Amino acid sequence: MAQLQLQKVDNFSELDIKNPDHFLIVRVLKTWRRAQFNNPSRTYSIEMILLDQEDNRITASCLSRFLGLLQNFFVEQNVLCIQKPILGENTGNWRYIDHPLKVCFNSDSVVSIADNWSGTEHGFSFVDFERIIKHKVSKVESIDIIGEVVWSSAKSHFNTTTNQDSKKITVKLQDLSGMKIFVTLFDQYCDEMCQYITEHVELTHFPVILQFGKFSVYKGRYSVSNAYDGSLLFINTDDVKEIAAFRDSFTAIFEGQTSASFSSISKSMHYSLESDFLTITDFCNTAEVDSVTEPKDLIVMGTIKFIDPKWFYMACNWCMMKVEKSDNGAEVIYSCTSEECIKEKRVIDAFPRFKIMLKVQDQTGTVDLIMFEGGAKQVIKKTAIDILGPPPPAKTADIVEVLPQELQELIDRKFAIKISVKTFNINNRYRTYTVAKITDNPVIMRSLDNKHNSEQVLSLDGSDTTVKDCMAFSENNVTPESVGNALKVIDSEKDSEGVKRNLSDIYDVDDLSITNSAKSRSNSSGKCSTSCSEGEEQLQVKLITPKVEK
Numbered sequence: 001m002a003q004l005q006l007q008k009v010d011n012f013s014e015l016d017i018k019n020p021d022h023f024l025i026v027r028v029l030k031t032w033r034r035a036q037f038n039n040p041s042r043t044y045s046i047e048m049i050l051l052d053q054e055d056n057r058i059t060a061s062c063l064s065r066f067l068g069l070l071q072n073f074f075v076e077q078n079v080l081c082i083q084k085p086i087l088g089e090n091t092g093n094w095r096y097i098d099h100p101l102k103v104c105f106n107s108d109s110v111v112s113i114a115d116n117w118s119g120t121e122h123g124f125s126f127v128d129f130e131r132i133i134k135h136k137v138s139k140v141e142s143i144d145i146i147g148e149v150v151w152s153s154a155k156s157h158f159n160t161t162t163n164q165d166s167k168k169i170t171v172k173l174q175d176l177s178g179m180k181i182f183v184t185l186f187d188q189y190c191d192e193m194c195q196y197i198t199e200h201v202e203l204t205h206f207p208v209i210l211q212f213g214k215f216s217v218y219k220g221r222y223s224v225s226n227a228y229d230g231s232l233l234f235i236n237t238d239d240v241k242e243i244a245a246f247r248d249s250f251t252a253i254f255e256g257q258t259s260a261s262f263s264s265i266s267k268s269m270h271y272s273l274e275s276d277f278l279t280i281t282d283f284c285n286t287a288e289v290d291s292v293t294e295p296k297d298l299i300v301m302g303t304i305k306f307i308d309p310k311w312f313y314m315a316c317n318w319c320m321m322k323v324e325k326s327d328n329g330a331e332v333i334y335s336c337t338s339e340e341c342i343k344e345k346r347v348i349d350a351f352p353r354f355k356i357m358l359k360v361q362d363q364t365g366t367v368d369l370i371m372f373e374g375g376a377k378q379v380i381k382k383t384a385i386d387i388l389g390p391p392p393p394a395k396t397a398d399i400v401e402v403l404p405q406e407l408q409e410l411i412d413r414k415f416a417i418k419i420s421v422k423t424f425n426i427n428n429r430y431r432t433y434t435v436a437k438i439t440d441n442p443v444i445m446r447s448l449d450n451k452h453n454s455e456q457v458l459s460l461d462g463s464d465t466t467v468k469d470c471m472a473f474s475e476n477n478v479t480p481e482s483v484g485n486a487l488k489v490i491d492s493e494k495d496s497e498g499v500k501r502n503l504s505d506i507y508d509v510d511d512l513s514i515t516n517s518a519k520s521r522s523n524s525s526g527k528c529s530t531s532c533s534e535g536e537e538q539l540q541v542k543l544i545t546p547k548v549e550k
Contacts, residue, residue, distance in 0.1 A: 006083055012050075012058045015101055017087045024082040024103070025114050026050040029057070029123060030212060031074050032229035043067075046074055049096055049212065049230065050103060053119035059096050060103035061088065073111045077121075081114040096212055096230050098141035124211060124242055129179040132224060133318060135217055142212040142227050145183070146242060147173030148250050150205045154276070155194050169193055173208070176249055178340075183210060184225040189233050196235045206236040207247045220317075220351050220385060276437065277416055277444045283452055287364035290431055292421045297436060301448050302362035303414045307407050312384045315353040316341060323350045352384040356407065357432070360417065368432045369419060375435035379415070380406050415440050416448055 006023035009015060015022065030049040036042045046067060048060040062070060073080055088104040090097070105111070127143045137143055151172035160166050169190045174180045185193050193208075200206070211234070214227035226233070234240050236247070277299055284298040292298070314323050316336040323334040334350035341348060354376040359366050377383060387404050418437040424430060439445075 010052060011054050012052050012056045012099060012101075015058075015087060015103075017101065020084060020086060022082075022085060024050075024052070024080075024085065025116065026052060026080050026082060027117060027119065027121075027123075028074060028076050028078045028080060030230055030232055031076055034061075046071060047230065048074060048103075051119060051123040053117065055120055055123045055125075057097050057123055058099050058101070058103060059090060060085075060105075062105040066105050066107060066109070070105060070109075070111050073113065079114045079117040081112045083110040084108050094140055094214070096142045096227065098138065122211065122240065122242070124209065127215075129173075129175045129177070129181050132181055132215065132222060133179065135222055137215045139216060142230070143215050143224075144209065144211045145173065145181075145213060145224065146207065146209045146246055147175050147181070148205050148207050148246075150174045150180070152193075152197065154273075155190060156273070167191075171208075174250075176246075176253055181222075181224060183213070184223070185210075185233070186226055188229075189226040189231065192233050192235065200236075203236075205250075207243050207250065208236065209234040209240065209243060220349070221383070273437070273439060273441065274444060274447075277418065277439065278447050278451070281418055283448065285364040285452075286360060286362045286367035289367050289419070289421065289433065293426065295421055295423050295426065297418055297420050299416060299418055299448070300360065300362065300367060301414070301416045301445070301452070302360040302367070303412060304358055304410050305361045305366070305412070306359040307403055307411060308357035309403055311354065311356045311403065311407055312352040312388070313355045314350045317349040317351060318346055320353065323348065325350075352388050354380075354384045358410075360415075367419075369417065369435050370432050371435040371438070375438050378438050379410065379440070382406060413440065414445070416444050 006021045007019060008023045008025075010025075027050065028048055029051050032047050033043050034045045034047050036044045043064045045061050045063045048062075050058050050060050052058075062074065082103070086104045086106050086109070087101045090099055090102040124144050124146075126146050127137055129145075129147070131137050132143075132145070149171050153170040155167060155169045157165065157167050166187055167190050168184055168186045170182055170184045171193065172180050172182055196206075197203075209232075210224075210226065211232040212227055212230050214223075214225050214231075216223045234243055236243060238244050281297050281299045284292075284300055286300055286302055289298065289300065314325070314334065315321065316323050316334075316338065318341055319336065319338045321336055321338040321341070323336050325332055325334050327333075334348060336342065336346065336348050354371065354373045356371040356376055358369050358371060360369055373383065387406060415438050417435055419433040420436050421433055425433060
């Protein structure tokens with residue numbers, strides 16, 4: 001009979017701190033343990049997120065001294081009848097639910113199982129990817145997102161600011177409109193994702209829901225991740241009707257795409273950095289890279305000898321493509337070069353991203369590499385925005401010609417580098433290769449040194465060639481074709497500002513020009529010539545004579 005005297009509340013907005021006699025019917029969406037600050041092994045409270053029958057959500061907390069038998073009711077998806085809760089203040093700069101109050105419990109509170117639930121099961125409130133990309137999402141409360149996992153990074157380990165071991169994985173989600181965002185999952189959520197992919201290696205893409213995720217913006221860049229212990233991750237399960245509906249819609253819209261478009265999810269999931277560099281990926285000397293005839297990843301090890309001063313580009317905040325700028329005198333306007341952004345007439349923001357052209361040398365020669373944001377952050381531990389500031393003036397992109405200290409410190413340092421030889425490199429004889437991963441981990445470096453010592457070079461075809469053999473050549477037995485290959489520059493973006501440095505920028509040679517190895521050559525001593533089309537002058541190129549090791 002006492003229940004009839006309580007004020008029944010169907011909507012959390014009706015909660016009144018002045019009236020302690022409330023009667024609630026709720027569903028428990030999420031529970032997690034909060035440890036004592038000075039003793040992590042002991043529980044300070046049980047934290048919860050509750051759902052009312054009108055799909056409103058609120059946080060709840062029960063201190064350990066009031067738990068008693070109540071903790072048997074605080075189970076996710078339980079429907080509870082809560083009598084006489086107390087209402088606390090929902091404080092903090094960031095909150096799971098942006099409600100001024102939270103439900104609490106004391107010795108007068110009564111909790112029991114209820115069976116008269118008329119609300120939804122999960123109370124999802126999904127946020128569009130477009131709003132995330134445009135930073136039009138609340139920074140003080142959690143968000144729900146749903147999307148198809150179409151790419152995944154490898155699992156990685158790191159130390160937190162409190163020197164605790166942690167792990168993370170980043171996945172790319174695609175929505176039904178084709179927009180994509182990156183989501184980072186930490187610790188137990190990382191383990192959930194890795195375990196699912198381990199058990200479903202045949203899948204190339206699958207839907208997920210991250211409920212109560214965290215959105216933040218740092219120096220102009222957005223970030224989406226799980227929110228501490230209070231998030232929920234649903235992975236490709238028919239038990240959640242929203243997952244099943246999204247999967248069917250995604251398949252219907254993108255069924256024309258080949259499975260190769262989504263082929264990289266399980267490929268790198270379980271690869272530790274050590275196994276990737278030492279076991280899974282083939283090792284190659286720099287002199288052999290240009291001889292590769294099929295797309296593949298390779299490991300090279302060498303010393304960075306040169307970095308081009310043009311080390312960044314201005315990128316679109318939507319698609320990361322290079323932007324063009326125009327100056328009408330009053331302001332500088334950026335426009336994206338991608339067909340999708342042009343078609344959608346998107347208003348974009350531009351920010352700097354790494355595009356570092358570098359030359360790496362080992363005992364057999366050199367190789368030209370290009371390192372973008374992901375690879376650069378592995379060794380610099382900063383983004384281009386961190387170095388330049390958010391965002392740099394448009395004219396800065398034209399005048400910055402001096403390497404920042406962070407990049408200068410990389411020169412003359414030795415690294416193990418995973419590079420990608422792509423179809424474009426082979427078909428277009430483009431001899432600048434993308435850095436996929438880079439490390440100076442002492443265990444990896446030492447193991448590679450032991451496995452591929454400096455006195456023995458194992459070629460890609462399996463034949464043995466010593467370093468002495470590699471160096472035993474003279475000017476007379478070097479064909480101009482090898483020089484032409486080394487000097488030929490093809491810019492995949494048709495932008496002369498972004499190409500690599502030529503050898504003439506590095507070596508002190510008075511008479512050195514760019515030759516095309518596809519054209520005919522003479523074999524006169526020390527020189528080569530190219531046959532020219534009508535109107536062109538014939539180029540005379542003086543060969544660089546390598547220093548012969550005595």
